Amino acid sequence: MRKKIGIYIHFPFCIKKCGYCDFNSYSNMEGIINEYVEAVKKEISLISCQPSALSLQPYEIISIFFGGGTPTMLESGQLVGTLNFCKESFNLKPNAEITIEANPETLTIDKLKALKKGGFNRISIGVQSFNDKLLKKLGRVHDSKKAYQGILSARDAGFKNISIDLMFGIPDETIGDWESDIKTAIELNPEHISTYNLTIEKGTQFWSKTQAKACGYQLPDEDKQLEMYERGIEFLTMAGYGHYEISNFAKHSKKCLHNQIYWRNEEYLGIGAGAYSYIDRERRWNIKSPVEYMGKIKEHGARGEGRGAVAGSERLEMKGVMGETIMMGLRMLKGINLQNFKKRFGVEIQSTFSDVISRLLSNNLIIFDNGNLKLTHKGLLFYNDVSIEFLS
Missing domain, CATH: 3.20.20.70 (Aldolase class I)
Structure with a gap:
């Protein structure tokens, strides 16, 4: 598949x-x-x-x-x-x-x-x-x-x-x-x-x-x-x-x-000036200037190189990927499915982010609901404050 x-x-x-x-x-x-x-x-x-x-x-x-x-x-x-x-x-x-x-x-x-x-x-x-x-x-x-x-x-x-x-x-x-x-x-x-x-x-x-x-x-x-x-x-x-x-x-x-x-913090390819890609835990971004982008594409194309117009890249550590997955997943009202998270990363959210989750639960910002971790209505209003907790 x-x-x-x-x-x-x-x-x-x-x-x-x-x-x-x-x-x-x-x-x-x-x-x-x-x-x-x-x-x-x-x-x-x-x-x-x-x-x-x-x-x-x-x-x-x-x-x-x-x-x-x-x-x-x-x-x-x-x-x-x-x-x-x-x-x-x-x-x-x-x-x-x-x-x-x-x-x-x-x-x-x-x-x-x-x-x-x-x-x-x-x-x-x-x-x-x-x-x-x-x-x-x-x-x-x-x-x-x-x-x-x-x-x-x-x-x-x-x-x-x-x-x-x-x-x-x-x-x-x-x-x-x-x-x-x-x-x-x-x-x-x-x-x-x-x-x-x-x-x-x-x-x-x-x-x-x-x-x-x-x-x-x-x-x-x-x-x-x-x-x-x-x-x-x-x-x-x-x-x-x-x-x-x-x-x-x-x-x-x-x-x-x-x-x-x-x-869902899944993979995507970005094409064009300033576009971002995320594939196999690597984040890459293209040159922002359209003129410089075109010049670099022309240069690499003439050489037969496949680098395109990439300006930079970073390889993400697994803990960082998990944190970003929670941060982005909480944007969705249904939240993050706990079983899917464990299947993807091999660990449970509760054990990996126990301190953060306990703090947010006590402040009524997140809840566990029917196998998902999601925002409360209060958490929805203060999403930025919640999300940054998983990146610190």
Whole structure:
């Protein structure tokens, strides 16, 4: 039986870099898109020609995820061509989940139809809000009308698995604003909804503005953010969305298969500038700069070397892998199955992390439930505090 793995392909291009974004993404790079697509294909080729597990020959691909940036900035032919190259190079499961991230301003009905016909069966649309005032605050290119139309067009194009991202905790956002966004999302009836609390990362434009206490850039206080989070859970579960991960809700068994690979701390291959891979306890990451990435791929391709554009790697100790597996697994509401953990690592969670577990149990942050270790509702609200305990 083949081992299962997911593939992530990074497209770092955006029409405009959002002020809160700390992802590896860039604006004003349209001129190198064609060359970048060819470099991605070359990296795929270099990987598939390698001996041993790195070629992915022992693996079955259960998911492919085109992320960014904004992959839908590219032409549909470039995206479908890259997907087809993957299919030709690796062992893709017949019913694999194939996701593309999109932003509303880049979507047309013709592009969406071409993507659906070309093999993409899931689309994740970065809506963030249906409130024009809040979209402007976030620095988004699209308005609420384009967000609404993008979702309807994806449905008209034949997508039966649509996910949308929403954001809360935006400067000047009220609880009423957030409830309105949730209600609008529910009316549009996507199969999957992700709700993310806006966090301000160091080095972003928002970081500079919040540190300077700029007018209009102060986040809602922590109590209000927690209330927004709980309101989101209440509204979405009442509407029939299963709350299966801290920030994710799904209908009709449409949980994101690719992201579950990350949450189970299983193996994945990353392709493209800045992409991460995790195979056989080794974490590797590519060069972040798209230009430097393309240069390194070209250099190694000319030499016939299979190293691609790897910038660095680290081999993880087993205790660290176990800690990360618990940390990520607790993100899922069903938690970590104790038998599966023992089968995978040969030890029991309780014996390996006894002190940490005892402390978290006494603080009512985790519980043992029906053969699983999982967060309590209190633990869900303070996940960051819980998770770091397993890495110390």
